[in-house]
Amino acid sequence: MKFQVEKANLVQVLQRIQSATEKKTTMPILNNCLIKASGEGLLEFSATDLELSLWTEMAAQVAMEGKTTVSARKLLEIVREVPQNTISFELDAVRGRLLVKAGRSRFELSTIAAEDFPNIDLYQDLPLTSCDAEVLRKALQKTLYCIPMEEESFATPGLLWHGTEDSNLRFVSSDGHRLSYYEVPASAFPGFQMPVEIIVPRKAVQEMHRLLEKESEVSIGMGEKSLVLRTPGAFLSTLLLEAEFPEYENIIPAERPYAISVPTEILFPALKRVALVTDTSYRYVKLNIGKNSLELQSGNPELGNANEIIDIDYDGADISIAFNVKYVMESISAMESETIRFEWVDDGHGGIFLGPEDPGYFSLIMPMVV
Amino acid sequence: MKRKIMHLDMDAFFASVEQADNPELAGKPVIVGGEARGVVCAASYEARRFGVHSAMPVFQAKKLCPHAFFLPVRMSRYKEVSRKIMEILRHISPLVEQVSVDEAFVDITGTERLHGSVLVLAKRIKSLVFETASLSCSIGIAPNKYLAKIGSDYHKPNGLTIIEQEQIEAFLKTLPVGKIPGVGQKTGEQLRKLGMVFAADILNFPPNYWEAKLGKWGASLYARAAGIDDSPVEPYCAPKSVSAERTLACDTDKRAELEKLLLSQAEEVGRELRKTKVRARTVTLKIKFSDFKTITRSLTLREPCDSTDILFATAQKLLADLGCVGKIRLIGIGASNFASGPCQMHMDSPGRDSRKSARLDRALDELRSRYFDDIIVRGRMIDTI
Numbered sequence: 037m038k039f040q041v042e043k044a045n046l047v048q049v050l051q052r053i054q055s056a057t058e059k060k061t062t063m064p065i066l067n068n069c070l071i072k073a074s075g076e077g078l079l080e081f082s083a084t085d086l087e088l089s090l091w092t093e094m095a096a097q098v099a100m101e102g103k104t105t106v107s108a109r110k111l112l113e114i115v116r117e118v119p120q121n122t123i124s125f126e127l128d129a130v131r132g133r134l135l136v137k138a139g140r141s142r143f144e145l146s147t148i149a150a151e152d153f154p155n156i157d158l159y160q161d162l163p164l165t166s167c168d169a170e171v172l173r174k175a176l177q178k179t180l181y182c183i184p185m186e187e188e189s190f191a192t193p194g195l196l197w198h199g200t201e202d203s204n205l206r207f208v209s210s211d212g213h214r215l216s217y218y219e220v221p222a223s224a225f226p227g228f229q230m231p232v233e234i235i236v237p238r239k240a241v242q243e244m245h246r247l248l249e250k251e252s253e254v255s256i257g258m259g260e261k262s263l264v265l266r267t268p269g270a271f272l273s274t275l276l277l278e279a280e281f282p283e284y285e286n287i288i289p290a291e292r293p294y295a296i297s298v299p300t301e302i303l304f305p306a307l308k309r310v311a312l313v314t315d316t317s318y319r320y321v322k323l324n325i326g327k328n329s330l331e332l333q334s335g336n337p338e339l340g341n342a343n344e345i346i347d348i349d350y351d352g353a354d355i356s357i358a359f360n361v362k363y364v365m366e367s368i369s370a371m372e373s374e375t376i377r378f379e380w381v382d383d384g385h386g387g388i389f390l391g392p393e394d395p396g397y398f399s400l401i402m403p404m405v406v
Numbered sequence: 407m408k409r410k411i412m413h414l415d416m417d418a419f420f421a422s423v424e425q426a427d428n429p430e431l432a433g434k435p436v437i438v439g440g441e442a443r444g445v446v447c448a449a450s451y452e453a454r455r456f457g458v459h460s461a462m463p464v465f466q467a468k469k470l471c472p473h474a475f476f477l478p479v480r481m482s483r484y485k486e487v488s489r490k491i492m493e494i495l496r497h498i499s500p501l502v503e504q505v506s507v508d509e510a511f512v513d514i515t516g517t518e519r520l521h522g523s524v525l526v527l528a529k530r531i532k533s534l535v536f537e538t539a540s541l542s543c544s545i546g547i548a549p550n551k552y553l554a555k556i557g558s559d560y561h562k563p564n565g566l567t568i569i570e571q572e573q574i575e576a577f578l579k580t581l582p583v584g585k586i587p588g589v590g591q592k593t594g595e596q597l598r599k600l601g602m603v604f605a606a607d608i609l610n611f612p613p614n615y616w617e618a619k620l621g622k623w624g625a626s627l628y629a630r631a632a633g634i635d636d637s638p639v640e641p642y643c644a645p646k647s648v649s650a651e652r653t654l655a656c657d658t659d660k661r662a663e664l665e666k667l668l669l670s671q672a673e674e675v676g677r678e679l680r681k682t683k684v685r686a687r688t689v690t691l692k693i694k695f696s697d698f699k700t701i702t703r704s705l706t707l708r709e710p711c712d713s714t715d716i717l718f719a720t721a722q723k724l725l726a727d728l729g730c731v732g733k734i735r736l737i738g739i740g741a742s743n744f745a746s747g748p749c750q751m752h753m754d755s756p757g758r759d760s761r762k763s764a765r766l767d768r769a770l771d772e773l774r775s776r777y778f779d780d781i782i783v784r785g786r787m788i789d790t791i
Binding site for chain 2: 189190210212215280287317318320348358360388401403404405406
């Protein structure tokens, strides 16, 4: 195997590929990516952690066909540091080394034979339907931050795709303290067939989101226990999470008798300011809401405290309710709306944050007891 | 710097307070301790002559000393007296570590120019305590806490023992192993079997020998026998657990009766937690069966709590999880593993509707502290006919 590639393109591809590899594993081959050079000037890269698999291709000047596997992370680190624009690769099959040459730098990387690489099922025969990439990207971006690393009660390490009776597709994630919820018309995914509920693992959501950041064309499909996504230059497949998603609908108060609206450009910077005197053990911001006034209050016995008053239009019952300020800021960051609406029942139920100009989305945050 | 640590220990504290409050009891055997089936909390020296000692079951004390005055525990009164005594100590030095209601360490290093020699100071404290509360106490003064504690116990009651640095070695040569704090009956016996009569005997063997013999505590035993203790006097030590327990009037396996006790204990523990503004993560159920076998079962909650309802529900669950287990003699609840500061509510928390119950807790606490504990009780606590 022998080929030459452009550095900039390779860095991009390797960044994607590297994040799909398994970092904590006893199987060294899962740290590696499979590189395949074919005669048509195509270079293919694959990586897998046995649940998630990613395949991507790029153009290269291929002098000799072949394939091998090499540490994806090391390769990325090397390619990044090289100053030259063109990098050439050559496999020394006898010694099992991949030679990387750029200018006067030369690396010899140890390899594992391509035959030892797990057989990745890329579900090539699965029927795929094209969908609205922008809608899918938004759905993943608005829910990713609530997906927990580990499973716990009311916390599933994956994103729920829930097909509702009224032909909507709902994306829900929850870490037990907060929940994000985005509902879009299923017509954004024409022809996409799935069971009522599927759960896509956290890592897959992350990788899909990364792919969609740079793509406008995407198609998806469902296997028996897997979801696949294809963009012009990449193909991703993931096993679905076999777990029970918590009964999130019971957590969301149907009736929220009180609400206020605040311009985002006023609320967010104010939260950022009062958050300056919070720390890991005192992470709260207290919203003291009274007639036409919202006071943000935070504090920490070691650092001191802060408060800021914002004029609002409100004439309901007074309330004082505290939230993790980081949660509130993350949920506001996920919205594209000039105003933020906060709706609540009392200080014992989750508060709802939403953006009126960003329909379909809201986040629920459980209060803190201060 | 050479330290000077004082340990003050009240003599037969609860019993002496009773005698001081009621002059008719003076010079007579007085035993303080719950109900018929509880244990002795304190025995006056007159009662101790009959072999009664604290932690002995009351029925046994009755056999040994039937003519004694058996009195219930009046903890709030003892605490009141205790506060006055601790106040005296805080005037001597800011470094006062109160160990319990009737004992404290005071770091008096370098106070000679202010208070005079340690002997003068100790005598003055003893007379101040007597003037204030008509009670006697025992004092030990030594270069560290552990020797000071041994000192206060050395000539009880109304004792005063001062151990200077240069006397330590000689002192340990004649100190029976059983007097070393931490050496109870079992270890004491074990040590005597090995031929250890006095503390200094232990030093004939290296620390790793004791560690192999007695585990981790063996190493600290060696240090103690050598008279070494670097632990500082810590003026305030936040409590690490709160608990309530009770020996029943008669053994029972009736769930309803046990739960009623648990509820009142949950109230007591919850109130203390709320008062000290901490929340507990771990709830422990303690049970002593008729055959005196004692077990504890704990559950760690996802969110720390200070609510009577949750404490009770958790203890109730722990009790239910035990299944049918026979007659119970003592039952109690403990709360530990504290957290303070703000606390994130969880979607799955049993207290999702807990705000109401928190308000109820607060209202009950308020009423009880303003009036008296039984001003209001939960419906569950009332016997249905």
